[in-house]
Amino acid sequence: MIPLRDDRKQFAIPTITWTLMALNIVIYLWDRHLHIFGPSITFADLTMRPKEVVAALRGAGDPFALVTVFTAMFMHGSLMHLAGNMIFLYVFGQGVEEAIGSARMALYYLAWGVLAAAAQIWVDPYSSVPTLGASGAIGGILGSYLLLFPTTKIEIMVPILAFLDFEVSAWILLGLWFLYQIFLPQDGVANWAHAGGFLAGMVTVLIMGGPSAILGPKQPKKSLPTANNG
Numbered sequence: 001m002i003p004l005r006d007d008r009k010q011f012a013i014p015t016i017t018w019t020l021m022a023l024n025i026v027i028y029l030w031d032r033h034l035h036i037f038g039p040s041i042t043f044a045d046l047t048m049r050p051k052e053v054v055a056a057l058r059g060a061g062d063p064f065a066l067v068t069v070f071t072a073m074f075m076h077g078s079l080m081h082l083a084g085n086m087i088f089l090y091v092f093g094q095g096v097e098e099a100i101g102s103a104r105m106a107l108y109y110l111a112w113g114v115l116a117a118a119a120q121i122w123v124d125p126y127s128s129v130p131t132l133g134a135s136g137a138i139g140g141i142l143g144s145y146l147l148l149f150p151t152t153k154i155e156i157m158v159p160i161l162a163f164l165d166f167e168v169s170a171w172i173l174l175g176l177w178f179l180y181q182i183f184l185p186q187d188g189v190a191n192w193a194h195a196g197g198f199l200a201g202m203v204t205v206l207i208m209g210g211p212s213a214i215l216g217p218k219q220p221k222k223s224l225p226t227a228n229n230g
Contacts, residue, residue, distance in 0.1 A: 001173065003091040004165060007153040010094055016105045017093035021086050024134055027074050028082050036079050047130035048072035050121040073113035075132040085134045091154070092145045093138075099148050099214050108204055112140025112197045119196020131190050136197035139181075143201025146174040148211050 032038040040047075048068040055061025076082040097105040116136020150171040157165040178198050185191040208214055 001176075002087060002157045002159070003173065004155045004157055005091060006095060006149070006155070006170070007167070008095055008149065010098065012098045014094040014097045014102075016102045016109070017089060017097050020093070020109065020134075021089055024074055024076065024082065024086060024089075028076050028079075031075065040075070040077075043071070043075055046071035047075060047132040048117060049130055050125055050127045052128075053117075053121055054125045069114055069117045070110065072117070072130075072132045073110075073134050073137050076134070077132060081133060085138055088138050089134065089141065092141050095149055095152070096141050096144045100144070100208070108140065108144075108201075109137050112200045112204070113137030115200040116140065116190075116193040116197030119199075120190045120193035122196075123192040129188075131193065133190070135190065136193035139194045139197025140201035140204065142174050142177065143198040143203075144205050145201075146171060146198075147202055147205040148215060 027043070029036065031040050031043045033041055046068055048071075049065070052061055052065035053069060056063050056065040076085065093105075100108065113134070113136050116139055117131070120131055120136070150169065152170045153167040154170050154173050155165055155167050156173060178195065181191040181195040181198070205211065205214065
């Protein structure tokens, strides 16, 4: 299922969402010297390897491995990997940014990415397989969106049904996405990073006071009735 758009009315320009999308795309092209289907060339050493991060935390490895926790979240393994992440960032990032504010969005995005990496490292601390992609940080956006806008309608497209598109509630789509990460893990995919980021996003909303505290002040105020002049 590919999300296309939600039915919310957007009142603010999502500058951070668009900036993150542009940054990911630019880094992808720069990494491959503009060959969109080519291999990673420039930033191949900036992917995260859990084993190296654990060694650095214990003081037995290269401290630079800690930096890769941040750099890896802006790298992608293929054009399809990039496109999938950018679609989800575009559809769900705008609403979350408008709800929590652009400054918080930028900070939380990085925090969700780090927590997602931590979840992947916790599950498989001895792995030397490179981990990369924005999926963990975007998972934080999805978890936040689930609590903030659970009943919002999301237009989705299903390729296996001749690209038929229809609407589903956000809680259904995002709930299925989360369950898929837990119960249908794929080889070569950091599913636990996705799930960790998702849970981090939900916890963030709860720490901020929940949907009512976040969205309440942003709801349009009803104007008082005006007296008729006789």
